[in-house]
Amino acid sequence: MSDRLSGNEAVAYAMKQINPDVMGAFPITPSTEIPEYFAGYVANGEVNTEYVTVESEHSSMSVCIAAQAAGARAVSATSSCGLALMYELLYVAASCRLPITLACVNRALSGPININVDHSDSMGARDSGWIQIYAENNQEAYDNFLMAMPIGETPSIRLPVMTCMDGFITSHAVENIELLETDAVRKFVGEYNPENYLLKKENPLAVGPYDVSPYYMEHKVLQAEAMKAAKVRILEVAAEFEKISGRRYGLFEEYRMEDAQLALVLIGSTAGTAKAAVDKLREDGVKAGLVKIRVFRPFPGEELARALANTRAVAVMDKSEGFSANGGPLFAETCSALYGLKERPYLLNIVYGLGGRDVRTEDIETVFGRLADIAVTGETGPVYTHMGQRSKEENA
Amino acid sequence: MIRAKDINELTPWQDLTPGGEIYEAGTARAFNTGTWRTNTPVFHEEACKHCMLCVPFCPDSAIPV
Numbered sequence: 001m002s003d004r005l006s007g008n009e010a011v012a013y014a015m016k017q018i019n020p021d022v023m024g025a026f027p028i029t030p031s032t033e034i035p036e037y038f039a040g041y042v043a044n045g046e047v048n049t050e051y052v053t054v055e056s057e058h059s060s061m062s063v064c065i066a067a068q069a070a071g072a073r074a075v076s077a078t079s080s081c082g083l084a085l086m087y088e089l090l091y092v093a094a095s096c097r098l099p100i101t102l103a104c105v106n107r108a109l110s111g112p113i114n115i116n117v118d119h120s121d122s123m124g125a126r127d128s129g130w131i132q133i134y135a136e137n138n139q140e141a142y143d144n145f146l147m148a149m150p151i152g153e154t155p156s157i158r159l160p161v162m163t164c165m166d167g168f169i170t171s172h173a174v175e176n177i178e179l180l181e182t183d184a185v186r187k188f189v190g191e192y193n194p195e196n197y198l199l200k201k202e203n204p205l206a207v208g209p210y211d212v213s214p215y216y217m218e219h220k221v222l223q224a225e226a227m228k229a230a231k232v233r234i235l236e237v238a239a240e241f242e243k244i245s246g247r248r249y250g251l252f253e254e255y256r257m258e259d260a261q262l263a264l265v266l267i268g269s270t271a272g273t274a275k276a277a278v279d280k281l282r283e284d285g286v287k288a289g290l291v292k293i294r295v296f297r298p299f300p301g302e303e304l305a306r307a308l309a310n311t312r313a314v315a316v317m318d319k320s321e322g323f324s325a326n327g328g329p330l331f332a333e334t335c336s337a338l339y340g341l342k343e344r345p346y347l348l349n350i351v352y353g354l355g356g357r358d359v360r361t362e363d364i365e366t367v368f369g370r371l372a373d374i375a376v377t378g379e380t381g382p383v384y385t386h387m388g389q390r391s392k393e394e395n396a
Numbered sequence: 397m398i399r400a401k402d403i404n405e406l407t408p409w410q411d412l413t414p415g416g417e418i419y420e421a422g423t424a425r426a427f428n429t430g431t432w433r434t435n436t437p438v439f440h441e442e443a444c445k446h447c448m449l450c451v452p453f454c455p456d457s458a459i460p461v
Contacts, residue, residue: 097415158414196419203397206418218409219416226414 002178007135007170010142010177011077011103011163012037015047017185018149020101021072021192022050024060026082029115030167031105034077057082061089061100068098069207071197073149075100079167080107083121087128093160094129095223096208099152099192100160102130103145106268107167108355116356117167119267119320122296123329129223131161131230132297136253136271138175140294141165143247146180149189150237157230159223166269168356184244231298251300253292254307256282260289262371263308263345265334266317267293270352270359274317277364288368293330301337308338313346313371319353327351327384346374352387359388401426 005013012034015023025035042051050067054060057078064074078086083104093100104122108114122132131152135141141163148161165171180188196205211219231251238249255275257263264274271292281288291307293300308314316335318328326332331349338344350367353359367387374380398413400423413419437458450459 095415096417196417203419204421206423207415209416209418211416214405215412215416218407218412219414221409222412222414 001181002176004174004176005138005142005179006033006172006174007138007141007165008033008105008172009037010138010179011145011165012041013179014142014145014185015075015103016041017180017182018073018075018146018189019047019186020049020075022052022063022067022074024063024067024074024076025051025053026055026057026060026076026078028057028079028082028107030107030117030171031077031079031082031103033171034103034105057085058089061086061093061102064100064102065089065093065096065098068093068100069096069198069205071192071194071199073101073192075102077103077105079105080109080115080121083125084109087125090125090128090130090160092208095219097158097223097226098160099149099158101145101148101152102160102162103141104162104164105167105171106164114355115167117169117269117319118354118356119164119318120354122162122164123320123322125162126297126329129159129227130297131159131227131234131295133161133163133234133295134267134293135163135165135170136269136292136294138165138170138173139177139247140249141170142177142179143241143245143249144294146185146188147234147237147241147249149192150240151230151234153192153194154233155195157226157233159226159230164268169269178245178247180245188241188244227298231295231300234295234298249294251293251295251303252307253294255290255292257289257291257307257311259287260310261287261312262368262375263288263311263314264290264317264364264367265293265304265308265314265330266290266319267296267330268319270317270319270364273359273361274364277361277368280361281365281368286368286372296330296333299333299337301333304334304337305341308334308345309341309343311345312375313348315348315350315367315371317367318349318351321351321354325384331384346371346378346380347383348374348380349384350387351385357388363387 067074327349
């Protein structure tokens with residue numbers, strides 16, 4: 001059935017259809033509406049969820065960890081500093097192998113305080129061991145949330161999943177989207193049946209032990225193997241999802257990449273803008289394409305290398321600053337992925353859109369213009385650059 | 397189910413439990429957890445001659461006043 005929903009409404013609705021056991025609820029712009037709408041479902045008796053209003057995001061993740069360890073399905077939603085406040089616990093959730101589902105509505109980390117979109121919040125958590133899946137639009141935000149539990153709860157995976165969408169752009173803008181029937185959702189998501197859980201009568205369970213040095217590394221290797229295995233599982237779940245929805249998802253989306261010479265790699269709603277720019281350039285005969293990363297963790301390095309192998313010049317667009325002085329996080333991952341190629345395209349990093357700084361089709365066209373120059377001259381110029389800021393210098 | 401007795405510092409990673417979970421109780425009996433005591437001191441009033449050496453020594457509130 002189709003409806004017109006904002007990204008937040010769509011995710012809250014997905015949560016309602018899933019009917020999780022516990023929600024750790026705390027507000028922060030622009031994710032506040034998710035626990036807000038969900039509170040309405042709780043109050044109206046439309047879900048059986050134990051709705052726990054906590055005093056901070058650190059507590060909302062703690063609640064989720066405890067509930068999930070106890071054998072319940074726990075969800076939460078947050079943004080920016082809220083995610084940052086959960087920092088310690090994100091690592092705990094992942095290392096305790098608890099498949100919690102978190103809706104991260106991307107917002108810039110402070111400071112200065114900014115409530116608009118950039119990916120610094122979820123990028124800051126990229127080493128926490130969470131599976132991270134990004135949405136371009138409201139449809140993807142809804143679909144990704146539905147796929148999260150079948151991915152994370154798989155016994156060989158057992159990892160928490162963060163589904164991300166751009167704050168305000170996706171979370172608040174209303175789009176027409178296709179919803180699944182609740183029966184179909186329940187059937188797809190199934191029941192959460194962990195082999196061991198705190199409330200299991202047959203045997204007790206101790207979660208989150210202390211490891212002396214002779215054990216920690218082995219537990220981390222176990223966790224790393226689960227993250228590696230998640231790649232295949234994400235594709236399996238997407239295939240099952242396609243059967244019930246008709247919508248196909250992969251680790252990333254390749255847009256007009258078949259014969260692309262100049263390409264972009266990017267994440268999130270900017271892909272929508274960029275696709276319009278690609279279409280315009282294609283009309284002008286430019287062999288432009290883009291790769292929109294959907295799954296950032298685990299990072300699809302091998303697959304991305306194959307997708308970019310035949311391009312001449314690629315601009316990796318980062319909507320977050322890692323302050324590495326060497327390029328943004330997506331750039332670092334892409335470089336690493338392409339390193340093994342015998343012939344590599346020229347790579348450029350463009351850090352853009354920080355704190356919700358707008359990016360228009362004209363800006364994307366300018367990027368492709370730069371790529372076209374590089375493809376001809378072979379001169380990349382500065383590799384790590386910013387776009388969209390006011391500057392005294394000519395070429396910003 | 398992996399038992400605590402099968403885990404030691406030579407166990408390969410494939411044979412450890414996810415997240416270091418333990419599926420049984422009372423595993424501390426299997427090894428020396430540390431130098432803290434597991435016995436509780438008991439005061440025998442009939443043996444006491446009021447030398448007061450226990451007062452600065454006893455870490456527990458075992459001696460009733």
